[in-house]
Amino acid sequence: MKVRFILTMAWYYGIKTILRGPSYIVASLATPLTLLFLVFVLSHGALVKFAVIGGLIAFVGSVGLSGAGDSAFFRLQLRIQDLYVSSSIKPFDYMIAFTLSYLVFAIPGIILYVYLGEVYRLFNLYDSIIMILLMLSLIITTTSISFIISSSIKHLRNIWGITGIITIITSILPPTFYPYYYVPKDFLYIIALSPTTPAAVIAQGAFGLSPMMNSMVYILIIETAVYLILARFLVRWREN
Amino acid sequence: MISISNLTKVYSKNKIALNVGYQDIDKGIISIIGQNGAGKTTLLRILSTQLKATSGDAFIDGISVTREYNKIRKKIVSIPQEAAPIGILTSYEQIFMYLTARGFSFHSAREEANIALKKVGLYDARNRPTDELSGGMKRKMFVAMALASNADTVFLDEPTTGLDPLSRMEVWSAIKELRGNVILTTHYMEEAEELSKKIYMMDSGKFIGSGSIDELLLPLKGKIRIESRERLDNSYNIGTLYVKYIDSKDLSYYEGKYYSIKKVTIEDLFIIIGVDLES
Numbered sequence: 001m002k003v004r005f006i007l008t009m010a011w012y013y014g015i016k017t018i019l020r021g022p023s024y025i026v027a028s029l030a031t032p033l034t035l036l037f038l039v040f041v042l043s044h045g046a047l048v049k050f051a052v053i054g055g056l057i058a059f060v061g062s063v064g065l066s067g068a069g070d071s072a073f074f075r076l077q078l079r080i081q082d083l084y085v086s087s088s089i090k091p092f093d094y095m096i097a098f099t100l101s102y103l104v105f106a107i108p109g110i111i112l113y114v115y116l117g118e119v120y121r122l123f124n125l126y127d128s129i130i131m132i133l134l135m136l137s138l139i140i141t142t143t144s145i146s147f148i149i150s151s152s153i154k155h156l157r158n159i160w161g162i163t164g165i166i167t168i169i170t171s172i173l174p175p176t177f178y179p180y181y182y183v184p185k186d187f188l189y190i191i192a193l194s195p196t197t198p199a200a201v202i203a204q205g206a207f208g209l210s211p212m213m214n215s216m217v218y219i220l221i222i223e224t225a226v227y228l229i230l231a232r233f234l235v236r237w238r239e240n
Numbered sequence: 241m242i243s244i245s246n247l248t249k250v251y252s253k254n255k256i257a258l259n260v261g262y263q264d265i266d267k268g269i270i271s272i273i274g275q276n277g278a279g280k281t282t283l284l285r286i287l288s289t290q291l292k293a294t295s296g297d298a299f300i301d302g303i304s305v306t307r308e309y310n311k312i313r314k315k316i317v318s319i320p321q322e323a324a325p326i327g328i329l330t331s332y333e334q335i336f337m338y339l340t341a342r343g344f345s346f347h348s349a350r351e352e353a354n355i356a357l358k359k360v361g362l363y364d365a366r367n368r369p370t371d372e373l374s375g376g377m378k379r380k381m382f383v384a385m386a387l388a389s390n391a392d393t394v395f396l397d398e399p400t401t402g403l404d405p406l407s408r409m410e411v412w413s414a415i416k417e418l419r420g421n422v423i424l425t426t427h428y429m430e431e432a433e434e435l436s437k438k439i440y441m442m443d444s445g446k447f448i449g450s451g452s453i454d455e456l457l458l459p460l461k462g463k464i465r466i467e468s469r470e471r472l473d474n475s476y477n478i479g480t481l482y483v484k485y486i487d488s489k490d491l492s493y494y495e496g497k498y499y500s501i502k503k504v505t506i507e508d509l510f511i512i513i514g515v516d517l518e519s
Binding site for chain 1: 285288289290291292309310313314316317318319320321322323324325326328329333336337338340341342343344345346349369385395
């Protein structure tokens, strides 16, 4: 594994992007913060704790999914992927470098949500560890999904629409901003295909907002492994 | 040296993009010229392990590009056609990052990136995000990347396409700084003449000739090019133009009439190869 490359990319494409293009951070936070505000208003504050935790999950998930646009843009428009194919890095190094970049890029947003969590007295040390594990799992699964999608895209014009649809399906449809028990159980298992669903259900259980659903822990662990393995084999590197 | 052996690339619907039998490509700075769709980019992408061949093989210094691609990748750099930098990052950062991908330590990546940026004249602009650089500077950044890599073989796919004449000259001077073997594709004939000692010509996925400029122009030796808007016997029709090649001794017949008279260049080879003669 090319650790130096992974760290360099995370530094440049994570930190430098934040410093040189802070509007990207604001844009990526706009949707979850708007939904948080709407939930606060519509529920008269009753569901705001759900929306804070769910907002954090939706934010990290959407940052990971935005990788589909970036990696397709790098491959089809900038031709940067071809440049790296001819170097000695492996596709997995490239994907992990992207994943770490997005995790770094998400830090300001995570800090904001942690602050909101503090305002609503949501976090303690134990919950924070669970939340960190959930964030790691989410960024791995969503970046893997991003790379699988972007690899199958032939024309750049399609990627923005597809990413937009998938971001909505994975960040707003699942019970990120509302209690998971509002959703019929069968439907909950269907939308559990999106990693944000088990992450949100686990978080709601861990933070004492809803009853814990242990099956979702197993689902998230399996999904993390499966999406990572799928990406490992489906990501197109050297073209056919 | 690069040796090609029965290399083919067939896309879906049986579209043959490349069909090269046996061909050796010399060391040094080499140009591959050909019209759009001649197969230059396909060949370069296969040689630089970006694209899988349908059949056959090619060898760079005896190493197979289809089977030993991990070994090949340590020896080559390939700058794709129309490659563009990541706009938010500086040229220094992108070269540094690329060098770490090639296994350089942080220290040597820093050193080599700075040396290369100085050589191509980009050092003063090294800390500017590349979306603020001109087209020529962006292309020079990629040449600096190849330079800093110290690779044995560098592939440059149409390195100056879309640049203005001055920017092209700047990129040429940067390319001349490259060590080792350089294989570049172009459809600018003057670029091939300027940069390489040997030129390979491609058409319809095949090599159709190779040699120095003088050797390639041998079929047109002693000829002069006549252009007219009116139809000429035994001429080549290109759009609204008719092109005819005459012996220089017959020039007096055409002088003083409404003909444009030009010296033949390597460009004319593509006319006689690619355009049907009208009788």
